[in-house]
Amino acid sequence: MTFKPAPWPRKLRSQEWYHGTSKDQIYHRGWLKNQGWPHDLFDGRPIIGILNTWSDLTPCNGHLRELAERVKAGIWEAGGFPVEVPVFSASENTYRPTAMMYRNLAALTVEETIRGQPIDGCVLLVGCDKTTPSLLMGAASCDLPTIMVSGGPMLNGWFRGERVGSGTHLWKFSEAVRAGEMSSDDFVEAEAAMSRSTGTCNTMGTASTMASMVEALGMALSGNAAIPAVDSRRRVMAHLSGRRIVDMVKDDLKPSDILTREAFENAIRTNGAIGGSTNAVVHLLAIAGRVGIDLTLDDWDRLGRDIPTIVNLMPSGKYLMEEFFYAGGLPVIIKHLGESGHLNKDAITVSGGGIWDEVKDVRNWNEEVILPVDKALTQSGGIAVLRGNLAPDGAVLKPSAASEHLLQHKGRAVVFEDIDDYKARINDPDLDIDENCVMVMKYCGPRGYPGMAEVGNMGLPPKILQKGITDMVRISDARMSGTAYGTVVLHTAPEAARGGPLAVVRTGDMIELDVPNRRLHLDISEEELRARLADWTPPVERPHGGYAQMYHDHVEGADTGADFDFLKGCRGNAVARDSH
Structure with missing residues (x-):
């Protein structure tokens, strides 16, 4: 599979808003200039929307404002014009009744944010687990050039000499309290060890699983999934992604070019190898529905059944995301899949090249964390x-x-x-x-x-x-x-x-x-x-009024992704008629 870049220069979508001297164009351009932008920024350079899920009530994403600045630096360097746009942020650890109820609402708002504004390409800043699928779902429905930057996992937790995994040890310690094996005071003391830095869960929970799915799908730069949130290399990843999105806009490299059936097959097999979350099933089914890929539960079973789980991370194994990164991270897993004949090597990534070219030279630096196949946690992984x-x-x-x-x-x-x-x-x-x-x-x-x-x-x-x-x-x-x-x-x-x-x-x-x-x-x-x-x-009872009623009336079953029936499919990014 090869990608052929579009000719450059060409007229960009944002120029419908900003290029010219009509009343409408001066209306759009003139108001934006109150931020102090010089006139030549509107000369046809790519305008890149940085869709940021930062929120004080989404603690996993608490550092994304800083990452946004790094993305902006990369965009400026590459000749683009960055604009940061806050979008709906569904936090798993605060939203009631559940963040999953708002995944589709977030996807809808992201889609309309992209469609209705003068954006030529998107950088999606994600972290807490529902923010990753919701932003990708919305962006896939618009099909503008898009790259994802994950916030990264928090550092390892430690409590009384024991490695503590966020979430995993919450369940473990909670059961110990109920069994009379741990005091409530000790539980509270352990709480401080579970989340000791910014970032997402440090286990192979849904956030790290979905970051891995994004990388395996080709929607992020190689190595994005596992870099800890506080590691300087996470900021470098954001910077490089800012540079890359400008070239993606010039080449017109879109999600529909990347999110092929071959890409989804790679992601499903990757999920088996990492011992990924069951939540990946419902999210990937929903994402596939946005780009018209006929992905089913049977594909999950068929493609993952023969994949050994070789990532020794909680909740399935012993270690945490910090060790996974030091061992080589997801590129090592993708290379293993390629060497074992379970990778569609020519699947395109945001780099514009095939996924195999990204990983063929990487090494496994710790075989206790990324296990040899003969020592796999299970020989039949997957879902x-x-x-x-x-x-x-x-x-x-x-x-x-x-x-x-x-x-x-x-x-x-x-x-x-x-x-x-x-x-x-x-x-x-x-x-x-x-x-x-x-x-x-x-x-x-x-x-x-x-x-x-x-x-x-x-x-x-x-x-x-x-x-x-x-x-x-x-x-x-x-x-x-x-x-x-x-x-x-x-x-x-x-x-x-x-x-x-x-x-x-x-x-x-x-x-x-x-x-x-x-x-x-x-x-x-x-x-x-x-x-x-x-x-x-x-x-x-059917809810009466509000978003809950819309959710009840339009949500599909888990077996097809639990998306809204009216949001499936790619609706493109046509410029809406100006009313001014």
């Missing part, structure tokens, strides 16, 4: 896609984070009707449950929660934890944090709120999980299942 009468449209499970002895399991269902029912009953010592049961939670999918919150990794009952048991099979239509772990079946589709079979599971039913054979089965007769579904009525 397992399960089907059966309980999940006719599919469900997902992350084998590298699951307990091997539970990958084939049959147990009695203990059903929680929704998240409130779970919270009300889970700590009850009289709850009829043991470690062989299967915990089931309903109405936590895209429409049901609403927003598909990260509650799928249900905490175990204290009486189970006190026996030293740390994992059970759990099934829901929810998501879970990429920092979480366990034998957790997620994204069950159709979701309960749409009348999927999950909605009619009853306590006492037997459920069979068979990951090697990709089966999820509710052990009742077909006739009984049909009768239950016929009697089902939705207990979840």
Whole structure:
């Protein structure tokens, strides 16, 4: 695959606003000049929008203002005109009911920000996990030249000599408190060790997974994913990306040139090799929908099944993103995929060249962090896609984070009707449950929660934890944090709120999980299942008014990316008619 640059110079999109002496052009140009810009900046040089998700309430992105200045320096050097534009910032750790509910709203606002303003190319400054897919979704729908710069992970956490992973140890320490193995005071003391610098989670959670997906897709410069947020090389990456976007505009290198089926195949295989988050499934399906690539759950299972997980990072392994960067980062993983025959080597990146050329000479500097294949965490990594009468449209499970002895399991269902029912009953010592049961939670999918919150990794009952048991099979239509772990079946589709079979599971039913054979089965007769579904009525009321109603009415299922039905597809970047 080769990319042929467009002729340069040529008339740019921004010149519809700024080039000329008509009333409309002077209106646009004259008001912008109140910022002190000289007239010759409007001479046809590329205007680059730096779409910044900085916010005081998005702590993972708290340093993006500084990175924006580095991007600007690169743009100026390359002959462009940088303009910084704040955009919707959905923080995973503050937004309620869940940041996922606002991913599509953020994508919509980004799309309209790009489409409605005099921008010739975009630099997307992202970090906290929903900001990455939402900005890429919006930019893909407009198809202007675009490059992504991730904020990078925070530094390693340490607590009493133990390496502490953000998110992963939150779940671990929380369970220890509930089991009586850790005091609340110690938990609070450990809190300071979990997030000791700016940046995203230092585990292979969803933020670092999506940064890796962006690099594997070719939408960021090679090496972008793993550089720690506070490392000076992160600022260099921002600077170089600013330079590169100007040339991308001149060449007219667009997301549609980069986000090909081959690129998505590379990303899915990369996700298997890094032990990436299950959230990558729903996000990549949504991004593919924006550029018209027919990507399915079956592609995830087929492409990832034979990929060993060789990145030894929490939650699947031992180390954190800081060590991953020192070992060589994502370029080492992409090189491994190329050497093993699992890489589309000619897939175009933002560099304008093939992805293999970016990585062919890199080295692995630490084989305890990036493992040899014969020492892989699991030989069959990726995401397992399960089907059966309980999940006719599919469900997902992350084998590298699951307990091997539970990958084939049959147990009695203990059903929680929704998240409130779970919270009300889970700590009850009289709850009829043991470690062989299967915990089931309903109405936590895209429409049901609403927003598909990260509650799928249900905490175990204290009486189970006190026996030293740390994992059970759990099934829901929810998501879970990429920092979480366990034998957790997620994204069950159709979701309960749409009348999927999950909605009619009853306590006492037997459920069979068979990951090697990709089966999820509710052990009742077909006739009984049909009768239950016929009697089902939705207990979840439709929201009345506001964004929640729009979300409920238009969100699609997790199996196709949970995007809005009216936002799928690339709508281009035509200049709107001027009304002045």
